[in-house]
């Protein structure tokens with residue numbers, strides 16, 4: 001069963017800047033810059049029919065190109081950090097695109113996402129690192145800010161079945177040309 005998620009790719013120049021943030025937390029696993037992305041909708045391991053339905057529903061999403069800015073770093077998992085990420089500056093078109101991906105997931109027969117949408121680029125994953133080390137890292141690097149970059153397509157990625165993780169494979173790309 002494929003493990004799928006939809007996402008926005010990170011342009012090479014932005015990925016290069018993010019790559020400069022790698023290192024500095026003992027025990028963290030830093031994401032390969034080729035694998036940086038902004039998840040729109042995590043699907044998980046699904047059968048081929050569901051995968052096909054989601055893929056087709058995404059093709060009906062109409063969205064004009066827009067731009068995004070990465071602003072600030074943060075972490076998930078307060079006392080027990082799980083991930084360090086770069087945040088995405090508030091974007092109305094991005095929220096709208098996420099809603100459309102949620103609708104596509106519903107059309108594919110998937111259960112509704114219950115978590116809030118928190119767009120980000122994961123930079124590192126971690127299990128047993130010191131919360132203090134993450135706090136120190138964020139206090140040194142947290143003022144990260146990029147220029148606006150264009151978003152001209154979104155993609156359906158597959159990751160390693162059941163396990164997750166990269167390298168992610170672009171299964172299908174969807175150019176943004178809608179209204």
Ligand code: ATP
Nearest residue numbers: 003005039041042115122125159160163164165166
């Ligand atoms: P690993 O878990 O091995 O580090 P990964 O998290 O990159 O790998 P997946 O678990 O397949 O690989 O996840 C793909 C993308 O979807 C990642 O951006 C991940 O953060 C995100 N994701 C995973 N699970 C969820 C979830 N339950 N809700 C929202 N997003 C998720």
Ligand code: MG
Nearest residue numbers: 159163164165
């Ligand atoms: Mg995962």
